[in-house]
Amino acid sequence: MKHAPNLILEIFASDDFQHKLIAPMIDAFVSRLSRPGDDGKTYRSFILDWLYLERPMLDRFIGERFNVQFEGPALNVDGIDYPLGGYIERQIEWVKIDPVEAIALRTRLRAAVDAVVTEWMGGKPMKFLPAVVVKTMLDRAAADAKDAQTIRDFLGSTAKPEGDR
Numbered sequence: 001m002k003h004a005p006n007l008i009l010e011i012f013a014s015d016d017f018q019h020k021l022i023a024p025m026i027d028a029f030v031s032r033l034s035r036p037g038d039d040g041k042t043y044r045s046f047i048l049d050w051l052y053l054e055r056p057m058l059d060r061f062i063g064e065r066f067n068v069q070f071e072g073p074a075l076n077v078d079g080i081d082y083p084l085g086g087y088i089e090r091q092i093e094w095v096k097i098d099p100v101e102a103i104a105l106r107t108r109l110r111a112a113v114d115a116v117v118t119e120w121m122g123g124k125p126m127k128f129l130p131a132v133v134v135k136t137m138l139d140r141a142a143a144d145a146k147d148a149q150t151i152r153d154f155l156g157s158t159a160k161p162e163g164d165r
């Protein structure tokens with residue numbers, strides 16, 4: 001089955017776009033990785049898998065028992081992006097999967113995410129905002145405090161505001 005080209009994806013993937021718009025973000029990226037404290041630690045742990053994969057990670061799905069990583073860059077054949085393979089990790093063991101297994105599993109995982117999120121939303125009124133590159137908060141400290149309070153209220157906890165760090 002042939003898919004129509006996606007003009008937006010083609011623009012984002014173009015060398016010109018990457019050079020003019022993405023390159024300046026690298027300094028901000030490195031700055032975030034270098035932050036002290038919990039923010040920096042969280043940024044660094046999020047990309048930890050990049051350090052031991054030979055190929056760039058295309059997608060990652062983290063479950064309770066398994067961590068599934070798909071390798072890129074994707075190979076586009078007839079309008080479909082195929083991962084170059086992937087890994088399924090369980091505790092401290094892993095198994096390599098080939099590109100055919102990877103596309104089948106990735107397709108199912110993506111469908112599962114959509115199904116679970118759709119079911120979870122269950123008609124709740126949710127306000128989706130326009131997609132932008134940076135999802136800023138006007139007051140990060142206030143947003144962190146509000147979210148921490150939401151968690152404590154849910155758990156019925158009287159724990160200290162910063163959690164159990």
